[in-house]
Amino acid sequence: MAWVRRVRTASGATAVQIAEYVGGRRRIVAHLGSAHTEAELGLLLERARGMLVDEGQGAFDLGVESTPRKGGLVGPSAGEGEGLLAAAVEPSVERLRVGAPRVVGTSSALLFDVLAGVYEGLGFAAVGDATFRDLVISRIVEPTSILDTGRVLTDLGRCPANERTMRRTLSRAQQRGYRDVVATACFNHAVSSGDVSLCLYDVTTLYFEADKEDDLRKVGYSKERRVDPQIVVGLLVDRHGFPLEIGCFEGNKAETLTIVPIVKRFQARHGLEDMVVIADAGMLSATNLKELDEADLRFIVGSRVTKAPKDLESHFRWHGNAFTDGQVIDTITPRTGHKVDNDPKQKAEPVWDREQHAGSWRAVWAYSQKRAVRDNKTLTAQENRAKAVVAGEKAARTPGFIKTRSGAAVLDQTSLARARRLVGLKGYVTNIPAHLMPADKVISSYHDLWKVEQSFRMSKTDLRARPMFHHTRDAIEAHLTIVFTALAVSRQVQTRTGLAIRNVVRQLRPLRSATITINGTEQTFPPTIPDAQQHLLDTLRRPGTLRH
Numbered sequence: 001m002a003w004v005r006r007v008r009t010a011s012g013a014t015a016v017q018i019a020e021y022v023g024g025r026r027r028i029v030a031h032l033g034s035a036h037t038e039a040e041l042g043l044l045l046e047r048a049r050g051m052l053v054d055e056g057q058g059a060f061d062l063g064v065e066s067t068p069r070k071g072g073l074v075g076p077s078a079g080e081g082e083g084l085l086a087a088a089v090e091p092s093v094e095r096l097r098v099g100a101p102r103v104v105g106t107s108s109a110l111l112f113d114v115l116a117g118v119y120e121g122l123g124f125a126a127v128g129d130a131t132f133r134d135l136v137i138s139r140i141v142e143p144t145s146i147l148d149t150g151r152v153l154t155d156l157g158r159c160p161a162n163e164r165t166m167r168r169t170l171s172r173a174q175q176r177g178y179r180d181v182v183a184t185a186c187f188n189h190a191v192s193s194g195d196v197s198l199c200l201y202d203v204t205t206l207y208f209e210a211d212k213e214d215d216l217r218k219v220g221y222s223k224e225r226r227v228d229p230q231i232v233v234g235l236l237v238d239r240h241g242f243p244l245e246i247g248c249f250e251g252n253k254a255e256t257l258t259i260v261p262i263v264k265r266f267q268a269r270h271g272l273e274d275m276v277v278i279a280d281a282g283m284l285s286a287t288n289l290k291e292l293d294e295a296d297l298r299f300i301v302g303s304r305v306t307k308a309p310k311d312l313e314s315h316f317r318w319h320g321n322a323f324t325d326g327q328v329i330d331t332i333t334p335r336t337g338h339k340v341d342n343d344p345k346q347k348a349e350p351v352w353d354r355e356q357h358a359g360s361w362r363a364v365w366a367y368s369q370k371r372a373v374r375d376n377k378t379l380t381a382q383e384n385r386a387k388a389v390v391a392g393e394k395a396a397r398t399p400g401f402i403k404t405r406s407g408a409a410v411l412d413q414t415s416l417a418r419a420r421r422l423v424g425l426k427g428y429v430t431n432i433p434a435h436l437m438p439a440d441k442v443i444s445s446y447h448d449l450w451k452v453e454q455s456f457r458m459s460k461t462d463l464r465a466r467p468m469f470h471h472t473r474d475a476i477e478a479h480l481t482i483v484f485t486a487l488a489v490s491r492q493v494q495t496r497t498g499l500a501i502r503n504v505v506r507q508l509r510p511l512r513s514a515t516i517t518i519n520g521t522e523q524t525f526p527p528t529i530p531d532a533q534q535h536l537l538d539t540l541r542r543p544g545t546l547r548h
Contacts, residue, residue: 002029004048006041009034016044018051039519043101106512109157110527112137114508114540118489118496123185127178131161131169132482139486141505157513170478179481180269183245186488187270190238198276198445199244200452201263201283203234203255213251216473220252231476234258236266236277241451242491245269246484248477256285264295276300276432278446284429286336289361293431300446303363303427307333309418311363311427313344321421323367330439333363333429351434364428364439372424379419386411455487497539504540507533 002020005028009015013034019026032048035041115137119125124133138144138152146166153160161169173179190196205222207230213219217229230251236244247262263277273296281302292299309316311333331349334340341360342350352362386401388394390409401419403412428446430437437445470476490501497504511527529537 002052004045004052006045012036014041016041016048018048037519037521039521043518101516101518103514104517104522105515107157107515108141108155108509108511109513110511110537111141111505111508112156112158114537115140115489115493117541118492119485122189122488122492124182124485124488126185127181129169129172129178131165132173132178132485134158134160135166135169135482136485136489139482140490140501141509170475173478173481174474179246179477179484182481182485182488183266183269186242186244189488189492190242190244194238194240196238196244196270196272196275198239198278198448199236199263199266200239200241200449201234201236201259201277201279202449202452203232203258203282205230205232205251210471216248216250216476218251220250221254232258233480234262235452235455236262237452237455239445239448239451240491240495241455242495243455243484243487246480248480255282256288259283259288260291260295263292263297267295267297274298276445278449280449289335289429289431298430298432300428300430300432300442302446303333303365303429305422305425305427307363308365308422308425308427310334310340311342312365312425314342314346314349317344318347323424325367325369327367328439328443329365330434331363331365332357332360333427334360354431354433361429361431362434364430364442366426366428366439366443367424368426369424371426375423376420379416379423383411383416455491493540496542497536499536504536507536 002018005017005019007015007017013036015034016032018029018032020029021027030051032044035044116133119133119136124136127133134153135149137156138149141156142152144152146163149166150160150163187196205220207222207226207228208217210217210229213229216231219227219229220232222228222230232249232251232253232255234247234249236246238244245262245266247258247265249258259277259279266272267275276298277292278300279302281304284301284303289299289301303311311331312329314331315329329349330351332342332352334342336359341357350357352360382400385394389402390411401412401416402409403415404410428442430442432442470479493499493501493504499507511529511533513524513526515522515524517523
């Protein structure tokens with residue numbers, strides 16, 4: 001017959017075992033664990049009794065769940081040796097009972113710890129502000145207002161600072177230059193895991209639901225077609241989309257006037273002399289390109305298709321409108337439009353040389369049949385809308401390819417034919433000679449711009465970058481510093497796992513640690529982690545950086 005056995009171990013704990021006699025000798029059937037408190041011992045004894053219960057023995061169901069009894073810990077005895085020191089037979093009556101275990105709280109502390117590890121791995125601990133770190137991680141997990149951030153941090157197992165402390169942290173972020181510290185850490189990370197010889201730049205706008213403008217929030221051209229006061233935000237990233245520099249400008253500032261200040265600030269901060277900056281056609285202005293060139297910076301920017309007739313004049317003269325899929329034409333484009341170095345009488349395209357073509361930049365044009373099909377489809381839709389306006393079938397909002405003749409709207413056949421002539425073409429302007437970067441490399445480098453656009457999408461959607469709860473310039477700038485830091489952490493998480501940050505949060509946040517009280521004693525138990533989430537955790541905790 002088996003019974004419950006308790007013994008004192010060398011560590012001072014009480015071990016609970018199930019034992020039986022076989023052939024006059026004691027045999028240990030199972031070791032259930034060791035207890036350090038009476039409550040723990042009571043739970044182990046209850047478990048042992050359950051294992052000894054005869055399942056065939058009937059019992060009345062009274063609808064009452066019994067609580068485990070407390071057990072007396074085994075004290076030391078004389079002549080104790082090593083290992084199991086003393087044995088005691090279970091008492092027949094134990095009147096004291098331990099209270100039922102009670103869950104007093106759960107948290108996603110595991111998610112916070114993982115994100116904090118990535119934060120510190122990027123070198124952001126140099127900021128030296130735990131509240132700033134908590135604000136960054138809270139924005140990654142669930143972007144919300146300062147008032148509601150405490151709830152998010154509590155759910156992550158943190159003891160959050162009060163609202164006033166959080167607002168003082170925003171002030172410190174501006175006064176102590178947290179953005180400079182974060183930007184330096186980002187640069188060091190980018191250099192150690194790759195290089196910053198090629199950087200991508202783009203801008204976006206963030207609007208405010210405000211009635212009045214101020215020195216920063218002004219009405220201007222909005223990418224979201226809104227008429228609310230807004231700010232213009234410029235972002236510089238490396239070739240993998242990892243953020244390097246962020247800047248904030250007045251809402252009515254032209255996009256073309258933002259690239260040079262941010263690039264020069266980045267260049268001065270890190271003492272860089274040789275780098276390539278890539279931007280879309282919105283940055284294409286003669287002044288911008290001249291300033292970048294004078295700063296000894298190399299650039300690749302998108303060209304406007306309207307420049308193709310002049311840039312490709314020689315091709316159109318000698319080859320007509322004939323292009324082959326994948327064809328690349330390496331030529332030159334005038335810097336200002338006043339001087340044309342390209343002679344259409346020459347069949348061969350000129351090879352750009354800084355000294356020989358002082359009034360031009362290098363231009364690379366590529367033709368894609370797939371792009372031509374898409375462009376033709378767009379032009380056909382525009383033509384149909386224009387015809388509907390001319391016929392009076394649509395409202396007076398004038399689409400493209402409409403002109404007025406004798407007071408009446410007519411279809412602009414000439415402009416439409418000119419546009420169809422240029423379908424499938426995409427141009428790129430650069431000051432990098434062909435012997436340093438071939439045309440195909442210019443094109444592929446420019447196409448990396450989707451990574452900075454992806455970073456903007458992450459900041460606007462996953463991180464909700466719009467500072468709707470901030471009104472002063474310092475608060476808005478501090479908010480952007482938090483978003484910039486959160487974007488760097490999110491990008492690093494995505495680089496390591498190959499998953500968007502929202503998917504990582506969705507997988508790890510449900511892994512809840514539980515805090516339980518047993519007879520007044522509080523204990524925290526880690527979550528049970530499925531294999532898929534364990535693999536994700538191992539990937540995030542792995543030191544170093546993986547580039548995809």
